[in-house]
Amino acid sequence: MTARPANGHQARLLRLLRDGGPNSRAQLGDQVDLSRSKLAVEVDRLLETGLVVADGLAASRGGRRSHNIRLAPALRFLGVDIGATSVDVAVTNAELEVLGHINQPMDVREGPVAVFEQVLAMAAKLKASGLAEGFDGAGIGVPGPVRFPEGVPVAPPIMPGWDGFPVREALSQELGCPVMVDNDVNLMAMGEQHAGVARSVGDFLCVKIGTGIGCGIVVGGEVYRGTTGSAGDIGHIQAEPDGRPCACGNRGCLEAYFSGAALARDAEEAAREGRSAELATRLDETGRLSAVDVAAAAAAGDPTALDLIREGGNRTGQVIAGLVSFFNPGLVVIGGGVTGLGHTLLAAIRTQVYRQSLPLATGNLPIVLGELGPTAGVIGGARLISDHVFSPA
Numbered sequence: 582m583t584a585r586p587a588n589g590h591q592a593r594l595l596r597l598l599r600d601g602g603p604n605s606r607a608q609l610g611d612q613v614d615l616s617r618s619k620l621a622v623e624v625d626r627l628l629e630t631g632l633v634v635a636d637g638l639a640a641s642r643g644g645r646r647s648h649n650i651r652l653a654p655a656l657r658f659l660g661v662d663i664g665a666t667s668v669d670v671a672v673t674n675a676e677l678e679v680l681g682h683i684n685q686p687m688d689v690r691e692g693p694v695a696v697f698e699q700v701l702a703m704a705a706k707l708k709a710s711g712l713a714e715g716f717d718g719a720g721i722g723v724p725g726p727v728r729f730p731e732g733v734p735v736a737p738p739i740m741p742g743w744d745g746f747p748v749r750e751a752l753s754q755e756l757g758c759p760v761m762v763d764n765d766v767n768l769m770a771m772g773e774q775h776a777g778v779a780r781s782v783g784d785f786l787c788v789k790i791g792t793g794i795g796c797g798i799v800v801g802g803e804v805y806r807g808t809t810g811s812a813g814d815i816g817h818i819q820a821e822p823d824g825r826p827c828a829c830g831n832r833g834c835l836e837a838y839f840s841g842a843a844l845a846r847d848a849e850e851a852a853r854e855g856r857s858a859e860l861a862t863r864l865d866e867t868g869r870l871s872a873v874d875v876a877a878a879a880a881a882g883d884p885t886a887l888d889l890i891r892e893g894g895n896r897t898g899q900v901i902a903g904l905v906s907f908f909n910p911g912l913v914v915i916g917g918g919v920t921g922l923g924h925t926l927l928a929a930i931r932t933q934v935y936r937q938s939l940p941l942a943t944g945n946l947p948i949v950l951g952e953l954g955p956t957a958g959v960i961g962g963a964r965l966i967s968d969h970v971f972s973p974a
Contacts, residue, residue: 583717583758584630585974590615590623595632595652595971599676600775603636603651617903622707624650625834632656652676657712658966659719659756661700662765662958664918665689665739665792665841668696670703671959672712677775677967679956681712689724692742693751696697701755716758718970721748722765724793729810730761738817738828739793761965765789766813767804769916769963770797775964782912786904787951788815789917790897790926792841796904815904816840820896835900839893841872847889849873857885876921890922895931901930901948902937909942914953917966923950 586592593613598604610620627633628650636649652675662669666689671682683703689696707713725737732749734740753760770787773779779787779799787797792817798805806812816836817829824833837843848870852860859878864870878886901913913934915927931948938946951957 583970584632586630586632586971587626588973590625591627592972594623594627596968598633598650598652599971602676603649605649609650646941655714657715658963658970659704659707659716659758659963660768660959660966660972661704661714661719661721661725662768662955662962663687663689663696663700663721664765665724668700668703669955669959670700670707671956672707672716673960673963674805675868676767677960677963678813679960680711681958682956683707684955688954689726689740689743693748694748697748699750700752704756715757718759718761718966719752720965720967721752721755721760721762722768722958722962723748723762724765724791724795726811726814727762729763729806732760732764734837735810738830759966759969760925761969763806763962764795764797764810764813765958766795767806768797768959768965769912769957770799770804770914770961771964772953772957772959772961773914773916773951774799774802776960777957778914778949779912784908784910784914785914786901786908786910787914787916788897788901790840790915790919791917792968794836794840794897794917798908801820818900818903819942820900835896839896844872844875844889844893844919845870848878848886851885851889857883859883860886871923872919876923879922879925887925890925893927894922894926895933898933899937902934905934905938905942905946910946913946913948914951915948916954916957 586595597612612821630655633650636651656675658673660671668687670683672680687699723734725740726735728735732742736744746763749760766789769789779785783802785799789795796813796815800814817834819833820835820838821833825837826832827834827837848860852859852864859881864876875886879890935943
């Protein structure tokens with residue numbers, strides 16, 4: 582079992598080394614409120630645990646040169662991002678640099694047992710490649726609401742068979758390490774915060790548009806999950822009174838109008854009704870359409886595909902405009918599989934937000950695509966479990 586820090590000072594030092602890389606004792610002392618002697622005691626205790634190691638001499642600041650300190654190079658975290666139709670698994674080092682990453686198609690509706698057999702096989706493949714002898718912790722994202730303290734999905738609309746499944750407990754036993762479980766969009770937000778477009782922002786929204794739609798809310802640098810873990814479930818905000826039926830059982834939800842599944846359905850309808858020759862050709866070739874097909878048709882200048890993207894972006898932008906007026910974030914990040922629709926989607930969202938929210942909230946508000954793509958979730962998973970491992974036991 583991986584050692585844990587003994588107190589908050591040690592935890593703070595570990596997270597500084599994770600986020601900033603190797604550093605000297607003197608530079609660490611500049612960032613924590615500790616006397617030189619107390620800092621020396623805490624660093625020496627961390628060295629004894631094996632969580633950190635000495636890493637050569639630091640640059641001179643006048644007087645005797647101090648040693649650099651770094652996180653133990655053998656530490657390994659596993660990040661797992663389970664989507665509705667695919668799964669990403671990655672191994673990182675202690676600084677959350679991705680050392681190896683596998684993506685495979687997968688249907689979350691097959692249920693937790695089948696999905697986790699695939700996840701464990703992917704993790705074993707990464708281990709066998711020599712990237713890790715074992716894992717010091719694993720962070721798992723799932724595409725539905727999670728009761729965070731227990732790591733248990735609760736009534737996820739697109740995940741039949743997952744309600745109440747003890748994900749954290751089951752995977753911890755299989756992997757032999759601590760496991761933390763969260764909603765996938767929260768992990769995307771943590772990934773973009775650690776290594777992506779949100780690195781310098783304390784308060785931001787991260788909207789994931791994939792098979793479903795969700796929003797990670799970061800306040801003061803920390804993910805806000807709400808009282809029971811369901812904060813940010815914006816896909817089930819009503820976009821159209823008494824509108825289309827949604828998988829959640831309600832009608833008119835945003836997710837029923839614009840998500841990967843809704844976009845594919847609308848594209849197939851347009852193709853069959855003869856409104857788009859481009860989409861009809863693709864449907865004839867493959868038998869079904871996806872957001873990727875809509876993106877390709879839009880790139881080819883197909884007006885129906887462009888209209889579908891703009892209409893979905895407008896609806897999403899209307900919901901985000903309400904969030905911006907309420908929360909006043911410093912940044913809005915748009916991510917997920919549907920972001921392959923690119924700047925047509927982004928322009929529609931921006932137009933609605935800037936038009937509907939107050940100028941004070943939007944005057945300096947960037948609305949941007951995420952930088953990390955499919956690695957955001959796995960980096961976020963590694964960040965989640967490292968927060969746990971680098972906390973006092």
